[in-house]
Amino acid sequence: MHDIRLIRDNPAAFDAGLARRGVAPHSAEILTLDAELRALQTDMQAALARRNEASKAIGQAMAKGEKETAEALKAEVAALKESLPAQEQAERERMAALQELMAALPNLPADDVPEGADEDGNVEIARWGTPRSFDFTPQEHADFAPALGLDFETAAKMSGARFAFLKGPMARLERALGQFMLDMQTGEPGYSECATPLMVRDEAAFGTTQLPKFREDLFQTTDGRWLISTSEMSLTNAVREEILSEADLPIRMTALTPCFRSEAGSAGRDTRGYIRQHQFWKVELVSITRPEDSDAELERKTRAAESILEALELPYRKMLLCAGDMGFAARKTYDLEVWLPGQGAYREISSCSNCGDFQARRMNTRFRREGVKGNEFVHTLNGSGLAVGRTLVAILENYQQADGSVDIPAVLHSYMGGITRLEP
Incomplete structure (x- = not known):
């Protein structure tokens, strides 16, 4: 607001x-x-x-x-x-x-956000890693992963399009990724692990700006609650209508949850494969800070997301979004885009945003400085650390072998119970 x-x-x-x-x-x-x-x-x-x-x-x-x-x-x-x-x-x-x-009006962009109307105006800040050279033509995951346990047909029979049924080592790999990401983010980055509700009320969805503008992108229950499209909704609202002490800040929280999106505005986009689903897992990173600390916190949060990609040895690039391509609540956003050799393109895998006091005003979340009368609105930040399904896709495509198998990154071996390769 x-x-x-x-x-x-x-x-x-x-x-x-x-x-x-x-x-x-x-x-x-x-x-x-x-x-x-x-x-x-x-x-x-x-x-x-x-x-x-x-x-x-x-x-x-x-x-x-x-x-x-x-x-x-x-x-x-x-x-x-x-x-x-x-x-x-x-x-x-x-x-x-x-x-x-x-x-109904979006947040105003920060002064250092580049001009631009859409993704063509985004600015590449950095790249990490060198895309792998294949001695065969790499495939998109949707073409070879079904033989490894990424089953779209079984899911479609019970739920329709944009759902998946993961089997065997494929399901274990997705679980391992979520656990690995949580372990990383609760380590040096210092995020506190939370287990949050998966349904919220109107005022919570309004506070993090999913309502009223993005009503059509959400799933609603018969009693009027909303399934979370991201645990940003539940994590950020943990401090709604509170007056925090300056000594409490910054607050850093993370959660691994399923997320639910109707994808109402994405007709025809990523209909094949595991990129854009109605239900997916994501590790969310939320920070609550003093106003003067939020710019540095955005850099810190983005770095925490980058560390996951680097540990998995997945090439990526860091993009500063232009004013016209940012999310509704953001005043500044970095996107991390991972290299997908099957598509021959970089695709978004994390979005880290500083929302300033925009959400805090909607939630009425303030803090009191030591020795100062009156209260101020906090700043809120959120980011993906990372989207688990898209990370799974990136591993499948970057670690695929000519025989249809997929090597599992070394950092995940301890999470996989001795499984080091997905076999057709």
Whole structure:
């Protein structure tokens, strides 16, 4: 959510930030609603003050025997009381309209975010690793992995498209990846492992900005809860409506959970294979920091995600997203893209974002500095460390052999109970 005071103070800068996101200017509409709301609130406060004043004056007039004055005051109090419900309704309507408009607008990009309308404007920051040279033509995982236990047909019979049924060592490899990632992130990076709910209520989904804009991308239960599309939803909301101590910050949390996405806006994209599924596992990294620490925390978080790819010896590149390609809540984002030889392309495997105080305002999460009066909104950050299914795909494609088998990265051998290769 945006700070209305900043929009009042500098509406041109607010509209310029929206323009960088490809969004039309909205400051005039916001300020009109804001002015109407404040005028209504001022009128209501004046009416309430006058009602209280007149009520007191009734008793004084009666004590003095001024019956005519008392009756006039009673009539005035009755009229004020009768007018208040309409004023309150008008206030609620203006407040709802203002909140609905503000909730639909994305976060403003940081100053160092490059210009651009879409992924073509993203900037490559670095590359790590050299793509493997094959003495055969590498295949996409969807063509050879079914023989290894990545079964799409069985899943389709029970659940439809974009689900998978993993069998045997393939299932164990996915489990091993999740455990390995958690072990890495709870080690030197210092993230605290959490086990979170997989369903949240409206206010939690609103707090991390999945609602209202991305309602169609979520699955909803019959009792109105939402299946999490990422454990960012449950981890970040762990501090909703709290006032934290400065000494508590930074807070770093991680969780390995299934994630559920309807993929409503991805028709025709990645319909083959294990890239884009309705259900998948992911290790999420969430940080809660002081405002002045969030930029450094984004670099630290991205590095924690990079360390997984390097340990698995998977070539990747680090991209700084342009203003037009960032997620709704982000003010700055790095994407990590892993090399997939079957596709001959780099594909996103992690996205690490600094959301500033955008989510904190929606969650009403603040902190109190030592020795300072008043509270400030925290900054929130999130990132994938990593998407487990996409990491599995990257291993399948980068470690594939000519006979259809797949070598398992050495760092995972201890998690695999002696299995070092997936065999057809």
